[in-house]
Amino acid sequence: MVNGLFQGRDIGIKVSDLNLWYSTNHALKQISIDVPKNQVTSLIGPSGCGKSTFIRCLNRMNDLIRSCRVEGDVVVDGTNIYDPDIDVVELRKKVGMVFQKPNPFPMSIAENITYGPKIHGIKNKNELNRIVEESLKSSALWDEVSDRLDKSALDLSGGQQQRLCIARTLAVNPEIILFDEPCSALDPISTAKIEELIMNLKKDYTIVIVTHNMQQAARISDYTAYFLHGKIMEYGDTEQIFENPRVKSTEDYITGRFG
């Protein structure tokens, strides 16, 4: 890691020597990376390079895949989340995730938001209403849906659904939000809204985003990691990665010579 890269910023996630296998396929090799707090860190790289697999390690979503085996440390708030006695529920409360395809629950807009708080034990109606309003405002959706909170979330447009999924994640009050290609199913206008939203969210949250869109990485992220064949080839300041890459394959990828 380049010394002084973060200029004294706090580290939100500290990954060291992370290895991951799907059965015998060694999908992530010796990943070590520090993700700074309250910044946007983007993960780029060609399809199959392991960036989505990596981001799913950060809230242990890979636990759902039976053949998957993980070794190494991922430290969030001073605890290694791969410790055997870690509570995955607590972890996922702290590390929220927004997926590639909007996946609102087949419930009303308000119920989508209150789902998380309710399962974490909040019952007070006023409190829940406050969370709904606050989360929708933070995700820039309030003005569009405040008059139809009890309508089905599935009747929203794709972009609105994705912002609802972001609001739903915010409602649980996480520290870190992982975005796994959040705009890949959206039109340019919706994409612009989500990007603006992500840049606003970094005030309060640590953000990691996987993206296929390099302009997007350049526009919204502070730091960028370039993945290839399950390894991090280069990690640094976004500006430096895009303007002055130190590694040949990074340069080839961002200039569009492959990938």
Next chain:
Amino acid sequence: MRMSFKRWHKEKMIESTLFAVATATVLILILIFLFLFRDGLGLFDTYSFSTFITGQAWHPTSYNPQYGLVPLFLGSLLVTFGAICISVPLGITSAIYISEIADPRVSEVLKPFVEILAGIPSVVYGFFGLVVLAPYIQLWLDLPTGQVALTGSIMLSIMALPTIISIAEDAISSIPSSLKEGSLAMGATRWQTIYKVVLPASLSGISAAVILGIGRAIGETMTVMMVTGNAAVIPGMPEGIIESVRTMTATIALEMGEVSMGSEHYHALFAVGSVLFLTTFILNLIADRIKNRYKFKLEGS
């Protein structure tokens, strides 16, 4: 670039053959419907419709024959209701286990067993009920006979299980994994995810499974005839569950061989058959409606 006449001809041939086969199914259904109702309606030339529908006694062979549907209908209803009370919780729990909880290797073993359950001939179920379950129930509940509604309900519940399990399992597995991931990613446990997201989202499919299970149970003949004692009396509620009852299906099966064709009794049995047909037909229609609504719900409008 015109298609050759020969090929055009061949394609048309294939198309019309397939069309004929497909329409044959519908045609057969319509024919059954027509014949059943024609013979059923024949009863009302000599017997009053309202006496048939509301009649409390089924005495087809007495000096003054009575064809009252009520005891048979209630018999069917009671046995089916009992069966549903047992098979719905069991079936839905199994479906949840197979599709959501079990290791895929375990599911692969369980699923064929469920299907085998559907393939066992009903007379085998009846035989089992008669020689194993009925004596046990007689002993256990200290009854004069073990051939009671409850025995029929238990046997029918086993027979309805495959229908309920496989359709409910389809409904549950069709819930996209992205929904489950969304729930888990917010810190929901696997149980909370099943209970609060998966089940509500597949509720219509599960309801369809239940209704088709009811249809399966209400139409079953051989097993119930063998184990329920076939006493055509209006069952008491709720003690009727441990008394002998007679269902609509058993009545038709028992008496059809005895009647002379075209007699009043013959028409009465067809009238009972029509009621049975209408009941299952309506149940299937409802199940279909619910299933469609459920697709609609998952995809939005």
